[in-house]
Amino acid sequence: AKTQGRSRVCCYQPSMQLEVERRLALESDLRRAIEQNRLSLHYQPQVDAEGGIVGVEALLRWNHETRGGVSPAEFIPLAEESGLIIELGEWVLREACQCLQRLDADRLPRLSINVSPRHFSEPDFVACIERAVSGARIAPERLMLELTEGVLIDHLQDAVNKMQELKRIGVGLAIDDFGVGYSSLSYLRRLPLDELKIDRSFVQDLDDTNDAAIVQTIIAISQHLALDVVAEGVETDQQLTLLIASGCSRFQGYYFHRPMSLSALGEVLLAPHC
Ligand code: C2E
Numbered sequence: 001a002k003t004q005g006r007s008r009v010c011c012y013q014p015s016m017q018l019e020v021e022r023r024l025a026l027e028s029d030l031r032r033a034i035e036q037n038r039l040s041l042h043y044q045p046q047v048d049a050e051g052g053i054v055g056v057e058a059l060l061r062w063n064h065e066t067r068g069g070v071s072p073a074e075f076i077p078l079a080e081e082s083g084l085i086i087e088l089g090e091w092v093l094r095e096a097c098q099c100l101q102r103l104d105a106d107r108l109p110r111l112s113i114n115v116s117p118r119h120f121s122e123p124d125f126v127a128c129i130e131r132a133v134s135g136a137r138i139a140p141e142r143l144m145l146e147l148t149e150g151v152l153i154d155h156l157q158d159a160v161n162k163m164q165e166l167k168r169i170g171v172g173l174a175i176d177d178f179g180v181g182y183s184s185l186s187y188l189r190r191l192p193l194d195e196l197k198i199d200r201s202f203v204q205d206l207d208d209t210n211d212a213a214i215v216q217t218i219i220a221i222s223q224h225l226a227l228d229v230v231a232e233g234v235e236t237d238q239q240l241t242l243l244i245a246s247g248c249s250r251f252q253g254y255y256f257h258r259p260m261s262l263s264a265l266g267e268v269l270l271a272p273h274c
């Protein structure tokens, strides 16, 4: 509806109350959705320049009884505020490990999951990851955790310690949406990272010289620190060409694959790539 667009910025009391009610309803629905298993994961492959699949990112989906698909961009922040994100994160972790167990390493080399800062800051987060990985008997390096710069803001040293423990377990660590957060280049060296993911917003505006310069800088830094770099949100041939010219070698985006169901992923992983 029109009222949900930009005009909301200048809204008045009644619509604010509606918004609050809507959020409360959504929150209790989300609680129920977790219990009733109405959540699922979709999977988006990451590819190399030849289109070969090098990894997959798991993305949460909520199929609401009446509202249909609710975007994670809408319900993740809600789940963060209410604390439901912990349960949600544990559910995603279990599902991801099951998926890794079902599809062997030849077909599915690695699976990345998104970790919310709030879940990461739980005292037993590392133990939780360790239990999940050893319970599913999967090689830990096949599980990749995508953290955002948000996990580093409050207690950098705590976060670094936790990341080191996670590396001892053997899981992979990536910084997601790199470049949009508080992105201090100085902390990067201190982090036991495997991968940087260039935020989609930079890829989308690659024809802007500033954004192109940022992307090139991120790629140069990654190479310097021996990190893999994945460009997100690649949609066009032109973007891909520019990224390749800048030295990027891993890509994720609609140009290659949209997020898909587990069964569709199974088929894509079986198909010989050319
Ligand atoms: P993200 O981690 O940056 O995930 C990438 C988002 O970009 C996904 O949106 C994906 O569908 C979308 N995308 C991929 N390729 C393209 C492209 O070529 N063009 C465009 N326009 N979009 C593309 P999605 O699935 O709606 O997820 C939104 C955000 O919700 C994610 O951003 C992530 O921050 C969060 N999220 C999703 N699943 C989870 C989860 O399991 N746990 C947590 N904590 N957050 C999640």
Ligand code: CA
Pocket: 057, 114, 146, 176
């Ligand atoms: Ca992500």
Ligand code: CA
Pocket: 176, 177, 197, 199, 200, 232
């Ligand atoms: Ca991202």
Ligand code: CA
Pocket: 177, 199, 200
């Ligand atoms: Ca993002």
